Amino acid sequence: MECNELRDLARLLIESWNRGDASAFAGLFRPDAEYVTGTGARVRGRQAIAALVQQTPRPLVCLVGEPEVGCDSRKGQLRFAWSAVQGPGAARHGRISCACIRHEFGWLIDALQNVEDGSAA
Numbered sequence: 001m002e003c004n005e006l007r008d009l010a011r012l013l014i015e016s017w018n019r020g021d022a023s024a025f026a027g028l029f030r031p032d033a034e035y036v037t038g039t040g041a042r043v044r045g046r047q048a049i050a051a052l053v054q055q056t057p058r059p060l061v062c063l064v065g066e067p068e069v070g071c072d073s074r075k076g077q078l079r080f081a082w083s084a085v086q087g088p089g090a091a092r093h094g095r096i097s098c099a100c101i102r103h104e105f106g107w108l109i110d111a112l113q114n115v116e117d118g119s120a121a
């Protein structure tokens with residue numbers, strides 16, 4: 001099973017976050033998906049996930065390296081590293097892991113866990 005669509009999902013996630021497009025960002029998740037933030041807070045559902053994008057200030061993030069993916073006909077795993085700069089000298093980085101489900105129009109995130117590794121300095 002080809003998993004390249006999962007790599008695209010990582011890029012769409014980053015791009016919609018950076019644009020501040022809450023609707024596009026939340027649309028990448030199943031309606032009842034769970035998002036665990038870098039601070040360990042659990043957020044459930046598209047509306048609550050969309051609210052994460054509406055927070056200010058929201059750091060701009062970039063994908064570090066190539067996403068790691070694995071999939072079968074129904075389920076997929078997506079992992080990637082990210083880096084962000086928020087204000088002068090406040091570089092941060094971490095890793096995101098997603099459990100994904102194939103939907104009739106592609107992949108949707110069922111669960112996302114963000115593990116923030118701290119300062120990138």
